[in-house]
Amino acid sequence: MNTDMTGIPFTSRGVEMSRAAEKNGEYKRSQLRILMLEDSCVDIELNEFEISEAGLDFVTMRAVSENDFLEGLLGFQPDIILSDYELPDYDGISALTLVREKCPDIPFIFVTGRMGEETAIEMMTRGATDYVLKHRLSRLAPAIKRALKEVEDKTNRRIAEEALRESEERYRTIVKAANEGICVIGEENKIVFANDRLSEMFGYSVEELTGKSIFEFLDEEGAAAATVGWWRGYKDFRERVEARLTSRDGSTLWTIASTTPLRDKDGKYTGTLVMLTDISKRKKAEELIKKNSEELKNLIEIAAHELRHPATVFRGYAQILMEDWEDLDRETIQNALSRIDAATTRLMRLVISLLETSRIERGKIDLSLSEVDPVAPVRRVVEEFRLREVDRKLRLTCEVLGKEEMDAEKVKQVLVILIDNAAKYSDKKCPIDIECVKVEGEIVYRIADLGPGISDEDKERIFERFYQVEDVLHHSVPGIGLGLYIAKVIVEVQGGWISEEPRDGGGSVFSFGIPCRP
Numbered sequence: 001m002n003t004d005m006t007g008i009p010f011t012s013r014g015v016e017m018s019r020a021a022e023k024n025g026e027y028k029r030s031q032l033r034i035l036m037l038e039d040s041c042v043d044i045e046l047n048e049f050e051i052s053e054a055g056l057d058f059v060t061m062r063a064v065s066e067n068d069f070l071e072g073l074l075g076f077q078p079d080i081i082l083s084d085y086e087l088p089d090y091d092g093i094s095a096l097t098l099v100r101e102k103c104p105d106i107p108f109i110f111v112t113g114r115m116g117e118e119t120a121i122e123m124m125t126r127g128a129t130d131y132v133l134k135h136r137l138s139r140l141a142p143a144i145k146r147a148l149k150e151v152e153d154k155t156n157r158r159i160a161e162e163a164l165r166e167s168e169e170r171y172r173t174i175v176k177a178a179n180e181g182i183c184v185i186g187e188e189n190k191i192v193f194a195n196d197r198l199s200e201m202f203g204y205s206v207e208e209l210t211g212k213s214i215f216e217f218l219d220e221e222g223a224a225a226a227t228v229g230w231w232r233g234y235k236d237f238r239e240r241v242e243a244r245l246t247s248r249d250g251s252t253l254w255t256i257a258s259t260t261p262l263r264d265k266d267g268k269y270t271g272t273l274v275m276l277t278d279i280s281k282r283k284k285a286e287e288l289i290k291k292n293s294e295e296l297k298n299l300i301e302i303a304a305h306e307l308r309h310p311a312t313v314f315r316g317y318a319q320i321l322m323e324d325w326e327d328l329d330r331e332t333i334q335n336a337l338s339r340i341d342a343a344t345t346r347l348m349r350l351v352i353s354l355l356e357t358s359r360i361e362r363g364k365i366d367l368s369l370s371e372v373d374p375v376a377p378v379r380r381v382v383e384e385f386r387l388r389e390v391d392r393k394l395r396l397t398c399e400v401l402g403k404e405e406m407d408a409e410k411v412k413q414v415l416v417i418l419i420d421n422a423a424k425y426s427d428k429k430c431p432i433d434i435e436c437v438k439v440e441g442e443i444v445y446r447i448a449d450l451g452p453g454i455s456d457e458d459k460e461r462i463f464e465r466f467y468q469v470e471d472v473l474h475h476s477v478p479g480i481g482l483g484l485y486i487a488k489v490i491v492e493v494q495g496g497w498i499s500e501e502p503r504d505g506g507g508s509v510f511s512f513g514i515p516c517r518p
């Protein structure tokens, strides 16, 4: 390689302009670095003259052999290469091949004495950027500028494409990782894109979702709303609505649907972007709160009513007894006291029900197991009942021999609830049949009455907390809708079951079973 006295590569006019930088072995970043493959010093001078006349700030490096050129290409890192076609020890086509192999983006301009059309075509097809004839050197600077502009445009395009690719990748990751179900609805309300979360929410794979109409997931109400502009209307505005959808397994999916119309560059509607936030859990919690507050309202109303009844009885009879004590005969006084006693029982039962429910709600319900005769609790409840309701006929059938491990107090509690209900909901003259049998490892208790029975509709619900049958017949009797709920919890705590069946000839049979412990 030719070098000047300073030891740096041979350069001429361009280097003169940045001598200080060269001394440090550096070039100004803004300077154009030109590698010239040229053996004629005169031609180099002429080239540089043309380039500097065009106002370019540059530095050149000259090479005459393959070694010089390769060293210059890798060490000098030129922005552009100007090359003669033929040199004594090297040639332009070989240099071009080398450049395209090592640094495909560097512009390569042939500056040559003469060139036939065929050679020019061959050079261009091999990757030359341009060619300038030495006797038309005025074209050199414009050719360099054009080549550099092309490189700049290409670089900018590449940067923009890279930025676009990165940003698309970023959005793809966001859409993929999003906690929201995202889809794009195209013409005819068909899903054209869906993310993984949506597939999870609907229970269909992304492939299965693609092409399905969004209407397939809407219930009747939602579909009607959608038809009147729910989706299509969104072509012109953004929306945020609550939408109830149905997933593959038929479960309801409560969502907040945010929709945004999508348009092409001419403003033409191309579809709707839909983001679905699953609010099913919140909805369930809301429904529970609503149910609880509804129940609380009912409880207050019913409890007030139930409390007023004994209070009225107490006050009424207390007044009679206080005001007319002297004039009352023994029978009237006894009657008044037994009414007060009955009202007290009713009040006590109400209070006990409420306390028991509160214990259940707090999860404070413990078992106290012991070896007992399963018939014993029946006998005790029947005896107590007969003391209260002397005229009521109770018929007892018991077929259990031996002892079983059970919580006799809890069994008694359930029997009291069921026998009291049987008495409450059937005519005083009708007998109540009570049975205690051992069936397939269970002690089964049955209480049958001749009351109004229970409709299929109410059958399951009567065991719910605060549930009371709405009809007049049932409603005329006292109650707070807690007895059967308490009975069910108590039975289930012991691993048992409770149910109601219609009785042949009318009335109900309430049964519950307690498993025998091995």
Ligand code: ADP
Pocket: 421, 422, 425, 449, 451, 452, 453, 454, 462, 467, 468, 469, 470, 474, 478, 479, 480, 481, 482, 483, 484, 485, 508
């Ligand atoms: P309540 O305190 O209202 O009696 P329960 O939980 O014991 O509450 O009963 C729930 C509902 O089931 C009652 O309101 C009543 O309508 C119905 N029911 C309970 N037992 C009987 C029965 N033996 N015959 C007819 N209906 C009954």
